[in-house]
Amino acid sequence: MTTFAIEAHGLVKRYGDLTAVAGIDLAVPRGSIYAMLGPNGAGKTTTINMLTTLIVPTAGSASVAGHDVVRAANQVRTRIGVTFQDIVVDQDLTGREVLDIHGRLYRQPAAVRQRRISELVELVQLTDAIERRVRTYSGGMKRRLELARGLMTDPEILFLDEPTQGLDPQNRVGIWNYIRDLNQTRDLTLLLTTHYMDEAEALAARVGIVDKGRLVVEDAPATLVSNLGADVIRIRGHGERDQFVAHLNNIPFVLRVDLDTLGEFVLVYVDSGSRRLAEIVASAGANHFQIDDVTVARPSLGDVFLHHTGNALRD
Amino acid sequence: MYATYVIWNKHMVKFLRNREELLGLALQSVLWVVLFGVGMRGLISEIEGRDYMSYILPGILALSVLGGAVGGGMVMLDERLRGILKEYLAAPIPRLSILLGSATSTATKALFQAVLMLLVGILMGARLALNPAGWLVSLLLLGLFAVGFSGIALAVAAVSRSIAGYHGMIFLFNLPLLFASNALYPLAVLPGWMQAIVLLNPTTYLIDAIRTLAFGTTATLPLALSIAVVTLFAILGTWLALSMFQRTIRG
Numbered sequence: 001m002t003t004f005a006i007e008a009h010g011l012v013k014r015y016g017d018l019t020a021v022a023g024i025d026l027a028v029p030r031g032s033i034y035a036m037l038g039p040n041g042a043g044k045t046t047t048i049n050m051l052t053t054l055i056v057p058t059a060g061s062a063s064v065a066g067h068d069v070v071r072a073a074n075q076v077r078t079r080i081g082v083t084f085q086d087i088v089v090d091q092d093l094t095g096r097e098v099l100d101i102h103g104r105l106y107r108q109p110a111a112v113r114q115r116r117i118s119e120l121v122e123l124v125q126l127t128d129a130i131e132r133r134v135r136t137y138s139g140g141m142k143r144r145l146e147l148a149r150g151l152m153t154d155p156e157i158l159f160l161d162e163p164t165q166g167l168d169p170q171n172r173v174g175i176w177n178y179i180r181d182l183n184q185t186r187d188l189t190l191l192l193t194t195h196y197m198d199e200a201e202a203l204a205a206r207v208g209i210v211d212k213g214r215l216v217v218e219d220a221p222a223t224l225v226s227n228l229g230a231d232v233i234r235i236r237g238h239g240e241r242d243q244f245v246a247h248l249n250n251i252p253f254v255l256r257v258d259l260d261t262l263g264e265f266v267l268v269y270v271d272s273g274s275r276r277l278a279e280i281v282a283s284a285g286a287n288h289f290q291i292d293d294v295t296v297a298r299p300s301l302g303d304v305f306l307h308h309t310g311n312a313l314r315d
Numbered sequence: 316m317y318a319t320y321v322i323w324n325k326h327m328v329k330f331l332r333n334r335e336e337l338l339g340l341a342l343q344s345v346l347w348v349v350l351f352g353v354g355m356r357g358l359i360s361e362i363e364g365r366d367y368m369s370y371i372l373p374g375i376l377a378l379s380v381l382g383g384a385v386g387g388g389m390v391m392l393d394e395r396l397r398g399i400l401k402e403y404l405a406a407p408i409p410r411l412s413i414l415l416g417s418a419t420s421t422a423t424k425a426l427f428q429a430v431l432m433l434l435v436g437i438l439m440g441a442r443l444a445l446n447p448a449g450w451l452v453s454l455l456l457l458g459l460f461a462v463g464f465s466g467i468a469l470a471v472a473a474v475s476r477s478i479a480g481y482h483g484m485i486f487l488f489n490l491p492l493l494f495a496s497n498a499l500y501p502l503a504v505l506p507g508w509m510q511a512i513v514l515l516n517p518t519t520y521l522i523d524a525i526r527t528l529a530f531g532t533t534a535t536l537p538l539a540l541s542i543a544v545v546t547l548f549a550i551l552g553t554w555l556a557l558s559m560f561q562r563t564i565r566g
Contacts, residue, residue: 053405054404055565056565077406077407082405084398088397088399088402089399090325090399092329092332097325101321102402102406105318105402105406105408106406106407107317149402
């Protein structure tokens, strides 16, 4: 048995001329939470679809729970749970029927199904609604039902494609709590995709930033952030910006300088924001760049994303 | 193929729960027999030695099979468009069982409607020939026809991008299959060019066989040929569905 729950080497998926995934390597340790962070269209869902055996990679290989996703697809399928990006649940069935049919597809005996359903319904707090048609559920309830369905067969690995997309803040935090809980109490490995920075930061031990079908950088969220520098000084202004940036790049304590996508902000990463602020502001004036607004902050995962992809992450 | 049974069972539960679909199918049957059959009966009292109701009932049965198949294809299309197909694809079940689950539920619905139509037809005065073996073979042929047309409906459902597109495509099949056949008028009264078209239509063979077997009309086409054509249609429909389905899930 390998120590990695998910391993991928050079995964590629092409559709004609379009390259959705351009070569992704992954190694997710057992019992950890891994988040793939990236904008829509970055290739996150395509990667998940390959790992969950829905589609066959054009090139590269991957093993999930120790089995090859192409050669031993059925072995993989019996060991994983999946929730999809869109809410995918039969409207005309009751919550209980959705879970029961799912268990039957995996050939769970009736007694096991019944026991699992009552456990999971309690976990995701759907006890009162479980006999009702899914049609009557709210978006958050459907998501929770899907989470229960993904857990129905007691998987080793759970794949969650944008688990909180379109949910209100209360439901989001609720789902986060379930995810953390499952990981801690059952040693479940989770791979989730998200385009929410806070979600990746709140949940994942490791974050991989995906852009244009590639894994740009991967590390613990705190490491990714601290690698950028201790603090970021965000400056909005007008005037000789290029001259100002060139000057900043020559200052020894400036670790790096980024521009946001719209060119509205200059982001200056420094060893200590409060200590260096006065000097930075002074050098702006000396280089004919008038400052309209300046803030000092700890870099966020958003800044990491911007730094590595050159794009601010938008929904 | 336990998964086929699970999917079939789920589709049946959804079908029986969907009162609109049930009522629509039942009413469709009644309307055809009552409005068309009874209306035309006033015009034509006898055709090829049979009353008109008995004459057109096999055609209406075939039509009802089409209706049922269209409804069944909708279920698969709906599951595909909603993404429920992905739940099946992620499960450790044979890919073929997904298609077979839809195909069997579709054929069941089609046969259900055909039987309903038959009962209404008999109530409205169609007279069956006293030939239980013939009834059985007729039912079997209807079943094969249902499999064939379900195949077409599922093939279209496997590639349609929208519900409207599906209905548009199906409509293209539906109307000619009924009117370019011997369902409503005997082959002999048609001009030569139309006869040629009608003879290309598998519905024609089904109807001729059922007329002969269950309603005691003299066959206008060799019975063995009719049975062969309907069987071939079932095989072709299944093959079409299978190849289209494989194309969609290959991703």
